[in-house]
Amino acid sequence: xxxxxxxxxxxxxxxxxxxxxxxxxxxxxxxxxxxxxxxxxxxxxxxxxxxxxxxxxxxxxxxxxxxxxxxxxxxxxxxxxxxxxxxxxxxxxxxxxxxxxxxxxxxxxxxxxxxxxxxxxxxxxxxxxxxxxxxxxxxxxxxxxxxxxxxxxxxxxxxxxxxxxxxxxxxxxxxxx
Amino acid sequence: xxxxxxxxxxxxxxxxxxxxxxxxxxxxxxxxxxxxxxxxxxxxxxxxxxxxxxxxxxxxxxxxxxxxxxxxxxxxxxxxxxxxxxxxxxxxxxxxxxxxxxxxxxxxxxxxxxxxxxxxxxxxxxxxxxxxxxxxxxxxxxxxxxxxxxxxxxxxxxxxxxxxxxxxxxxxxxxxxxxxxxxxxxxxxxxxxxxxxxxxxxxxxxxxxxxxxxxxxxxxxxxxxxxxxxxxxxxxxxxxxxxxxxxxxxxxxxxxxxxxxxxxxxxxxxxxxxxxxxxxxxxxxxxxxxxxxxxxxxxxxxxxxxxxxxxxxxxxxxxxxxxxxxxxxxxxxxxxxxxxxxxxxxxxxxxxxxxxxxxxxxxxxxxxxxxxxxxxxxxxxxxxxxxxxxxxxxxxxxxxxxxxxxxxxxxxxxxxxxxxxxxx
Numbered sequence: 001x002x003x004x005x006x007x008x009x010x011x012x013x014x015x016x017x018x019x020x021x022x023x024x025x026x027x028x029x030x031x032x033x034x035x036x037x038x039x040x041x042x043x044x045x046x047x048x049x050x051x052x053x054x055x056x057x058x059x060x061x062x063x064x065x066x067x068x069x070x071x072x073x074x075x076x077x078x079x080x081x082x083x084x085x086x087x088x089x090x091x092x093x094x095x096x097x098x099x100x101x102x103x104x105x106x107x108x109x110x111x112x113x114x115x116x117x118x119x120x121x122x123x124x125x126x127x128x129x130x131x132x133x134x135x136x137x138x139x140x141x142x143x144x145x146x147x148x149x150x151x152x153x154x155x156x157x158x159x160x161x162x163x164x165x166x167x168x169x170x171x172x173x174x175x176x177x
Numbered sequence: 178x179x180x181x182x183x184x185x186x187x188x189x190x191x192x193x194x195x196x197x198x199x200x201x202x203x204x205x206x207x208x209x210x211x212x213x214x215x216x217x218x219x220x221x222x223x224x225x226x227x228x229x230x231x232x233x234x235x236x237x238x239x240x241x242x243x244x245x246x247x248x249x250x251x252x253x254x255x256x257x258x259x260x261x262x263x264x265x266x267x268x269x270x271x272x273x274x275x276x277x278x279x280x281x282x283x284x285x286x287x288x289x290x291x292x293x294x295x296x297x298x299x300x301x302x303x304x305x306x307x308x309x310x311x312x313x314x315x316x317x318x319x320x321x322x323x324x325x326x327x328x329x330x331x332x333x334x335x336x337x338x339x340x341x342x343x344x345x346x347x348x349x350x351x352x353x354x355x356x357x358x359x360x361x362x363x364x365x366x367x368x369x370x371x372x373x374x375x376x377x378x379x380x381x382x383x384x385x386x387x388x389x390x391x392x393x394x395x396x397x398x399x400x401x402x403x404x405x406x407x408x409x410x411x412x413x414x415x416x417x418x419x420x421x422x423x424x425x426x427x428x429x430x431x432x433x434x435x436x437x438x439x440x441x442x443x444x445x446x447x448x449x450x451x452x453x454x455x456x457x458x459x460x461x462x463x464x465x466x467x468x469x470x471x472x473x474x475x476x477x478x479x480x481x482x483x484x485x486x487x488x489x490x491x492x493x494x495x496x497x498x499x500x501x502x503x504x505x506x507x508x509x510x511x512x513x514x515x516x517x518x519x520x521x522x523x524x525x526x527x528x529x530x531x532x533x534x535x536x537x538x539x540x541x542x543x544x545x546x547x548x549x550x551x552x553x554x555x556x557x558x559x560x561x562x563x564x565x566x567x568x569x570x571x572x573x574x575x576x577x578x579x580x581x582x583x584x585x586x587x588x589x590x591x592x593x594x595x596x597x598x599x600x601x
Contacts, residue, residue, distance in 0.1 A: 003326035003443050010437055011477075013469035018407040026404040037398040038336060047343050061357035063376065072575075087524045090269040127363050133523045135509045135516060141357070174288040 002125075007111050057171035063128040064170070066119055066161040067175035071169065076162070077101035078138035080110030088133035117159035122152055130155075143157060183509070216229065218247060224253045228331050228586045233597030235573075237585070246587050247574045251567075255600040262560040266526030267293050270557065272363045274439035274547070277562055278598030279360065280323055283309075283316040284540040285562070286365040288453035288547040291446060293367045296529050296551055299501060304492045305369030306448040310485045311382070312355070312364060312369045313447070314478040319543035321471050325396060332409050337399060340517075344392050347385050354378055368502045369495030382486060389479045397472060399566050410465035412575045414588040417462060424575070425568045428543025430592065434462030440539035447538075452484045464583040464584075467591040526555040535563075540564050544594055564598040 016022050049056055058064065069078045081098030097116035107113035129133050144166050148157050181568035222228075222235040229235065232253035238246035258277055262270040274289040275282040287309060292300060301309075326341030349359040355378055356371065400406045418434040431438055437456045441449040447468055457473035459466025493501045503522055504515035531553040537546035543565030551561040569592055576592075577585045 005437055005439075005442055007454060009442070009455050011473050013459050013466060013473055014455055015401070015407060015465050015469065016410050018404060023404050023407075026402055026407070030402045030404060034399045037395050041340070041395075046348075050549055059357070059375075061355070061372070062353055063357040068305055084520065084523050088269065090265055090272050093236070109366045116573055125276075126358060127361070129269070129272070129363075130355060132503065133519075135519060137598045 003036060004137070017153040033058040034070040043062050055170055057173040058143045058145070062143050062172075063126045063131075065121070065139055065142050065147055065166065066124075066130065066157070066162055067142040067166065068117065068159060069138055069140065070163065076106065077113060078136050080113045080136060080138070081112045081114035081117075082110050082135070084133045085130035085139055086137065088129040090127060090129060092125045093120040094118070094130060095120075102125075114159060117162065119157045119162065120155065121147055121157055142166055143170050170176045180455060186583075195557045206267045210334055216240075218598045224250075227374050229297045230327060230591065230594055231599075233570075233594065233596055233599070235585075237582070237584065242581050243581075244580055244582055247577055249583070250568050251570070251596070251599050253600065254580070254596050256597075258561050258601050259562065263557055266555045267557060268522065269366060269367065270560065272361065274560070274562070275361045275363060276597070277601050278540075278542075278545070278564060280320040280595050281316060281540050281542065281545065281598070282361050283312050283365060284545045286363065286537060287313060287447070288536055288538050288540075288545045288562070289549075289560075290365050290367045291538065292534045292547040292549045293529065294535045295536055296532055296549060297367070297527075297591060298530075299368055299496055299498060301369055301447070302493045302496060303448065303490045304373075305494045305496075307489050308370045308374065308494060309365055309447050310449065310452070312352070312362075312370075314482045314485075315348050315351060317541045318475050319345050321475050321487050322348070324471065324541075324590075324593045328587075328593070329400065331586050331590040332406065334406070336399065337396065340392070340396065340399075340523050344389070347388075348590055349384060351378070351385065354381065366495060366502070368498065369493070371495070371554050373494045378488065382482070384484075385583050389566065390476055391471060393475050401469070401472075407465065409584075409587055410468055410591075411462045411463060412461070413584050414580050415461050415463040416576045420575055421462070421572060426543070426572050428569065429467060429474065430543070430569055430572065432457065433459035433470045434458055434467035440537055440544060444537070446536075448479075451488065451525060454481050464587055464591045471593075507593050528553060528555050529557075537563070540565060541597065542598075543569060562598075562601060564601065566594040566596070566598040567601075570594050570599060 064125055070076060071078060081096055083096045083098065086094040086096050095116060095118045096114050099106060099115035100113045101111060127142070128141050130139050146169050147155070218239045220237050220239055222237055224234040226231045232252040234253065236248040237244055256276075259274055262273050265273060271286055271289060275285045277285050319410055320559065322341040323343040325337040327343075329337030329341075352362055353359050353487040355374055356362035364372075416434065418431070418436050421431050421434050422436070435458055437457045437458050440446070442456060454477045457470045457477065459470050499515070499518050504512070504518055508515035509519060531551050533548070534551045535546055535548045537544050539545075544563065545565060546563040548559070548561040548563065551558050552558040573589060573592060577588050580588070
């Protein structure tokens with residue numbers, strides 16, 4: 001591409017000097033044009049959404065609160081405690097302590113399971129790298145974004161909390177909607 | 178007390194004496210001899226002031242209503258992002274780097290990923306480049322909408338704020354659609370973008386593109402020829418091209434002074450050479466030109482997005498180099514090699530050959546550039562962001578010299594500083 005650009009590649013912006021006879025016209029004419037623009041918006045109706053009574057549905061790719069998953073048929077946890085999510089987390093908010101599965105005490109489908117799985121949601125930046133990193137789809141980003149709490153310690157989500165079905169608080173859009 | 182005085186005239190005391198002998202107030206604000214009765218007032222504007230667009234503190238010296246001297250004091254939202262990035266692997270630093278300039282996250286990520294790709298000598302697929310352009314230009318419109326809304330608010334036009342944020346909402350909605358988050362999307366990755374466009378995105382974006390130029394016309398109907406806006410903007414706080422260049426100012430501020438410097442045309446990156454668009458320039462470099470240049474840029478961005486959407490090539494959206502990009506998810510269950518690559522990339526990351534790179538791109542506020550020095554490991558040895566807000570802020574003092582304090586507010590608004598980018 002040629003540099004410097006040719007004059008037809010430029011848009012030169014300009015405006016009249018304020019004041020004078022033109023200013024007198026603009027004080028009325030342009031103000032009326034502005035008012036016309038404002039009043040024309042009235043017929044478009046309000047775009048405000050009355051949150052929290054009314055909620056915007058989120059898109060399928062929306063990254064909200066994390067969820068841990070179980071296999072539907074066996075009920076075993078998908079997480080095998082590999083700590084890949086903790087390694088991928090740029091905010092260092094995931095803590096995983098793995099333990100061995102035994103025949104009497106089988107928690108996950110793999111050799112090991114996550115004995116401790118904690119996510120500190122007050123540190124989380126919702127980048128979704130944990131979801132990208134997980135090779136077993138054990139952790140996904142849900143679509144819950146209403147997570148505020150009164151206590152910081154309540155924002156450390158344990159494995160039990162992450163495994164539970166979340167309250168359906170936020171509507172989800174279908175693909176392509 | 179006596180011990181303090183009895184000390185031999187060594188270094189510490191001599192220094193204190195020298196320090197006490199300097200009258201800093203006279204040096205900073207010399208009072209002209211002809212008007213000794215004129216008193217100067219030193220005033221803190223900010224850091225918590227709605228007109229400073231963030232946590233910016235301005236130490237202004239006023240003579241009545243006229244600004245005689247101005248010192249921007251920054252650092253109130255310093256987050257140490259550059260240092261944090263040194264401790265992360267290249268992949269993990271992307272969401273961190275995105276959080277600098279919180280109105281231009283795609284640009285932050287683009288500059289960073291472009292720099293890493295240059296060091297890796299990585300080819301980015303054409304589709305990824307086009308997808309990047311679509312999102313970068315959407316981000317530019319979004320940033321300009323926030324600027325227009327808040328700047329008009331500073332000038333007293335409150336309804337502009339609602340109109341601009343209404344349209345910004347549509348862009349954030351599109352961001353959420355394609356990348357899952359409204360802000361800090363980490364959509365741009367090293368080697369491409371994280372995912373293809375979802376089904377239905379095309380139609381939604383086209384509705385927005387049809388809508389946006391009329392919206393910009395509506396904003397211009399309200400402000401462009403409004404006599405009050407003209408009085409507040411035309412011929413106010415101009416700065417000539419030479420001074421701007423010597424201060425390193427880029428972006429719409431420089432273009433308003435008549436210099437058509439735009440990196441998208443001057444040094445095309447990410448396939449910008451494929452698109453046809455014009456560069457808006459001003460004549461005088463006053464506040465009106467800064468306003469009009471940005472408004473015209475929004476329309477040009479719409480043009481670019483439309484071309485990119487029409488000409489979107491088929492193909493992969495991220496590089497197929499398995500040493501850099503994560504393998505596709507379906508391969509994890511079938512291919513051992515893919516699983517090993519996945520583990521390796523997530524835990525350690527890819528190693529980048531040693532070297533230094535400076536990668537500039539054209540952002541909504543000027544030249545965003547990332548400097549990376551690599552020592553051959555999987556973490557950057559040094560990351561530095563050249564943020565345009567930081568450099569452009571230097572121009573505040575020469576612009577507002579001997580202007581009214583009300584014009585200082587307008588000029589600061591037209592400067593469009595983002596404090597997250599300035600302090601980093």
